Amino acid sequence: xxxxxxxxxxxxxxxxxxxxxxxxxxxxxxxxxxxxxxxxxxxxxxxxxxxxxxxxxxxxxxxxxxxxxxxxxxxxxxxxxxxxxxxxxxxxxxxxxxxxxxxxxxxxxxxxxxxxxx
Amino acid sequence: xxxxxxxxxxxxxxxxxxxxxxxxxxxxxxxxxxxxxxxxxxxxxxxxxxxxxxxxxxxxxxxxxxxxxxxxxxxxxxxxxxxxxxxxxxxxxxxxxxxxxxxxxxxxxxxx
Numbered sequence: 001x002x003x004x005x006x007x008x009x010x011x012x013x014x015x016x017x018x019x020x021x022x023x024x025x026x027x028x029x030x031x032x033x034x035x036x037x038x039x040x041x042x043x044x045x046x047x048x049x050x051x052x053x054x055x056x057x058x059x060x061x062x063x064x065x066x067x068x069x070x071x072x073x074x075x076x077x078x079x080x081x082x083x084x085x086x087x088x089x090x091x092x093x094x095x096x097x098x099x100x101x102x103x104x105x106x107x108x109x110x111x112x113x114x115x116x117x118x
Numbered sequence: 119x120x121x122x123x124x125x126x127x128x129x130x131x132x133x134x135x136x137x138x139x140x141x142x143x144x145x146x147x148x149x150x151x152x153x154x155x156x157x158x159x160x161x162x163x164x165x166x167x168x169x170x171x172x173x174x175x176x177x178x179x180x181x182x183x184x185x186x187x188x189x190x191x192x193x194x195x196x197x198x199x200x201x202x203x204x205x206x207x208x209x210x211x212x213x214x215x216x217x218x219x220x221x222x223x224x225x226x227x228x229x230x
Contacts, residue, residue: 031215031216033218035220040222040225041222041223042122042124042206042208042220042221042222042223043161043206043220044220045217045218045219048215048217050215055215055217056215056217089159091159091160091161095216106150106152106163106166106210106216106218107163107208107218109160109161109162110160111158111159111160112159112160114159
C-alpha cells in the first residue's frame, strides 16, 4: 500500500511570497489533515477534511492560509503572503476513521515539507 | 490552554538508563491516547491506549494509561542511542468526528 505523498520536500522563499504544498493521501482514506510543526513544538492541526468537506479549520490563519481538497482525494495548502513565523514543517496525514486498522495506527503521515521563510 | 501536556520537554540520559516520559490531558470526549516517535519529519506510531486497553508493551518500550489521573507514561528501558528522538503524545477526541491533538513532545537524547 502506497503511503501519503507530499511535495515538495523543501521550500525556501522570501517573506511576502506565496507557496503551495501538495498532498496525496492513502487510497481510500476519507480523512485528510494538514499539521504545522514549528521547531521544538508538537504538530498543530491546521485543517481537517472529511472527504471534500472541512470539519475543523479553527486554527487555520485564514487571512493568509487556504486549503482545498477537490474531489475528496488530494489536497493543496497555500500560504499567501508568507511571514517569517510560517517557517515550519508542514505534515499531511490521512486516516481510515471508521475502518479497523490492524495495528491501531490512527494517522498515517507523509514525509512533510520543510518551509523556510527568509 | 493546552489540552495535552508532556513532561519533561527535554531529557538527556546515558545509554542503558531507563526513562519515563509523561503525558497528561484534558479533553471532553476522550477516545484514545497515542504515542509517536519522531526522528526526522514524519512521526511513527508506537502505541494506542484506550479505556479497554490501558497497558501496551513492545520490546523495551511500554506505556500505561491512567484513566483516573488522565495521564499516561511511556517507559523505555536499557536505552540506546537509536532511541534519541522526539516522543509525541496525542489524544483522540470524538464528537461527531474524530480528531487528534498533540502535545509539544519530549526531546530525548541518549548519549553513548
